[in-house]
Amino acid sequence: MESSVSSPKASPNIKRIKSQKINDLLKNLNKEQREAINYNSSPLLILAGVGTGKTQTLMSKYAHLISKGVQPQKILAVTFTNKAAREMEKRAESITQSALRFNWIGTFHSLSARMLGFDQVYESVELKVDYHILNQDKQRKQIRKILKDQKGTKDLFLAFEQKMFSLNQKHQYRGFKPSVPYAKMVSCIDKFKNRLLFHDDDEPKGLNEFERLVFLNVYTEYQESLISENLVDYGDLILYMVRIFRQKPEILQKYREQFEYILVDEVQDLNLLQQEWLKLIIGDNKQFTCVGDDDQMIYGFRGAGGDFILNFEQHFQNAHIIRLEQNYRSTKVILTHANNLISKNKKRKGKNLWTENNEGEPAYINEFQDVQTEIDQICRQIKVLIQKQNVPPNQIAILTRTNQEGREFEKQLVMDNTPYDLSSNKKQFLKIKEVELALYYITVLEKQYDDFAWKHILDKIPGFGKDTCKKIDECAKENKTSMFDILNNLAQNEQNQSTPTIKKASGKRKPAMPISALEKWANPKLIVSKDDSTEGSISSPKKEPQDNVRKILKVDIKLNKKQKENLSRLMKQREIFKNTQTKMLVKYLTNIGFYEHLAKNSNIKEKDPVKCQKNVQSLLEIAEAFDDIKQFVDHIALFSQEGSGSEESESKSIKLMTIHSSKGLEFDHVFLPFWVQGKMPVEFQRDRQAADIEEERRCAFVGITRARKSIHISHHQMSDNNYQTIQHRQSVFLKEI
Ligand SMILES: Nc1ncnc2c1ncn2[C@@H]1O[C@H](COP(=O)(O)OP(=O)(O)OP(=O)(O)O)[C@@H](O)[C@H]1O
Ligand SMILES: [Mg+2]
Structure with missing residues (x-):
């Protein structure tokens, strides 16, 4: 068994804890899982069934490498969600008893965003700093x-x-x-x-x-x-990095040399873009480990073809494959139903899944007269579980086939006062006008050159109309600079009429900071320890222009007195609060007159001003869960697909999500509603590709196998559509389980 390797300064006590933790970690794994952890001689695929501990093994491998003294920046770990990334980080931290520094754990999106930000790499694809x-x-x-x-x-x-x-x-x-x-x-x-x-x-x-x-x-x-x-969408983040890797071999080489170990979860669903990104970085790296399950390929519709996992041996020479077959998650009953269902698929490698867990409760299959009754009854059963059986709410999930179906539950849950957590890009919360606006104000604190955010703010400044905003935008374009420079210029002229119209250019900015500080900047978790003197002196990197390139701005916009005053108030407060802690945001919003605007605006639009304030308050509560504004802004921009609630509020809420977004997760009790033909399996309209029945079956399989203790599958006899009553047949999958 491995002994712990600790840093030279670790006290004997910490050493003992570490060694104990590593022993515990390995002791809790089975033989095959341990083999996977120790295997590093050629590309390794853990091709294993559902709930057999694939993610657990990958996380343990990461923690084990760290415990052996491998530096975190040498391990690239690609997880399926940011939550999984945080979990991986926490495990490693708990073993080493210290904060994990410079780690490269994340999703394809977050890792690419970080790479794009390094050394102004974004400039190679014509982006400028603070792209939105x-x-x-x-x-x-x-x-x-x-x-x-x-x-x-x-x-x-x-x-x-x-x-x-x-x-x-x-x-x-x-x-x-x-x-x-x-x-x-x-x-x-x-x-x-x-x-x-x-x-x-x-x-x-x-x-x-x-x-x-x-x-x-x-x-x-x-x-x-x-x-x-100066905008990118999520897809661009990865696409641009692929383009950069192809066109700039020196950048690719840097990462190839840096990452000695590469770990990837859920490889069955890699699309071509992600595969290319990964293959480029892997190169001929032998210490590459990935895990996947061909029975859980459910992203075919997004371009994932399963090729990576199905032809792993062709992709990588000397590939080694380890299989895991013991399911640790579900009861025997749940696993039997899941096995029955998936065995109907022809295109699969086939596995013999078993469990030592209890027999468990029978599957609850319920038929309801109509959709509303189904929703009512499910919500009622959930209340019973929480109130009478003391089930923690976050151990209950409603998993739907489409987002729209999830939305149908929202109303009832709100009426029942059952807190629920919805994956938040589908969540209406971030789309509420006042929340969105507050977010833009907060964004410009951190990203001063984010023109997209400025455009959404400017016309809210008292006295600023659409025309003035347009002029500022055009002026920025004419000067080939950002709106921030123009605004700063206008505001400074207000504060000091004699200030010449000279500003630093925002075009090519090279922050003059050492790589270590840049690394900190790109990984906000690292910008914390004040007493850390080893990694350069900058603890909170400035993204102000550091170059000496100065440029004369041609600004012939005339602001009236009111406009000038209000603009300088904003710019001044922005300057004061830009490096502030998230708990100060309420003060910033107050000082810039955000709440006044809110009150006035809600009166005009006849919205409830108290409710508006509460919405903003909720946003600020979320922000407070983050160490600094950058972390918060990044989280919302990048990670909003996953849920933006704080950990505390998440633990008090039941989970409402699509089966697709539940991948990799587990809950004690799982509700799978609307299992009627046409909804599960889904039947698309003619202009969309016909749903692949095997992929639909895998989707149903993923839904069932999220449950540890009980599954509740339901269907309805009829529903209304455009004032017509439609009769439904139960899903074929119900006969197959
Ligand atoms: N050797 C083990 N002994 C006991 N419990 C284990 C073991 N390995 C994994 N588990 C537990 O089994 C559950 C499922 O593990 P995990 O989520 O890693 O499986 P998975 O194969 O990644 O599942 P999925 O296919 O859904 O992604 C978790 O609760 C995990 O803690
Ligand atoms: Mg998993």
Whole structure:
């Protein structure tokens, strides 16, 4: 058994704790899991069934490497969610009894975002500092904006929608009016990126009609608009890094040399883009470990084909495969149902899953008369579990096939006063106007050159109308600088009329700080320990322009007195609060007059001002869970897909999410509603690809296998759609379990 290797300064006591913890860690694993932990001689795939401890093994391997003295920056660990990343970090910290510094644990998105930020790498793809990351909602708005005056293009899409509607006999009703499918365009562009299709590629073969329309009429314009406005979407983060790795071998080489060990979870769902990113970084690295389960491939619709896992031996020479077959998660009953279901799939490697766990409760299969009764009853059962059986709320999950189905539960949960946690990009909370606005104000504290955020703030400054904002935007463009520079210039002129119109340029900025400090900047968790003198003297790196390039700005915008006063108030407060702690944000918002604006605005719009304030208050409570503003802003921008609640509020809420987002998670009690034909398995309209029944079955399988103790599957006899009553048949999967 391994003995612990501790840092030279560790006290004997800490040494003993560490060694005990490592022993415990290995003792709690089975033989195959231990083998996987110690294996490092060629690329390793742990091809294992559901709940067999794949993630546990990967996390333990990470902690074990750290405990052996491998430096965290030498291990690249790609997890499926940021939550899993934090969990991995915590485990390693608990073993080494110290904060994990310079670690590279994260999702493809967060790791790419970090790489893009290093050494101004973003400049290679024409981005400037403080680029803004768009979520799906903002992507949609962006496409709407670029198509605003393009009647011809919009007509193309309207005609397409009309045609699809006419073909789709089932959903015909009078009065259908096609609308431009912006959301569908966003998914389509995301799909292009996942398939590694660049906007400047030649038109690829095999696109369907809708994809072709988007590729030829929207994709390029969309990408160009993002670059010109200093914006990126989630897909770009990875795509740009792939492009940079291909075009700048020295950058790729740096990472190849840095990462001695590479660990990746859930590889069955890698899409082409992620595969390429990973393969580039792996190179001929032998100390590469990944885990996956071909029965849980559920992202085929997003371009993941399972190729990586199914052809692992072809991808990597001397590949070694370890199989795990003992399930530690679920009762015998749950596992039997899951095995019965998945055995109907033909395209699978096949596994013999077993468990030593108890027989457990029978599966609860319930039929209800209609959708509303189903929702009511499920919510009632959940209340009983919480109130009468003292089940912790976060051990209960409602897993739906689509987001829309989840939303149908929200209303009832709110009425029942049952706290629930919804993966937050679907969560309406961040889209509430006042919350969104507060977020923009907070964003510019951390990212002064984020023009996208400034644009959303400016017209809220008293006295500023759309015209002034437009002028400032144009002026920034003319001067080839950011809006912040123009605003600062205007505000300074107000404070000191004699200040010449000279400002530092915001174009190419090279923060003059050592790499160690940059590393801290890119990993906010590290900007904490004041007493750490080993890693350079900058504990909170400044992102102010450090270069000496000065540029004369040509600003001929005349502000009136009121505009000037209000702008300087904002800029002054921004300066005061920019490095502040998150608990000071309320003061910042007060000082800049945010609450006054809120009160006035809610009166005009007849919104409840108290409710508006409460919403902002909730946002600030979330912020307080973070050490600094950068962490908070990054979290919201990058990680908003996963839930933004604090750990405390999460523990008090039941989980409401799609089966897709529940991957890798586990709960004591799982509710799987709406198992009727057409909803599970889902049946898409004609313009979308037919759902692959095997992928649907895997999805149902993932849903069932999230449960430790009980599964509650339900279906309804009828539902209403456009004032028509539709009769439903129960899902075929119910017969198969
Ligand atoms: N050797 C073991 N002994 C006891 N419990 C274990 C062992 N290995 C894993 N577990 C527990 O089994 C459960 C499932 O583990 P884990 O989530 O790692 O499985 P997984 O294979 O990654 O599942 P999924 O396929 O859903 O991703 C966890 O609660 C974990 O703590
Ligand atoms: Mg897992």
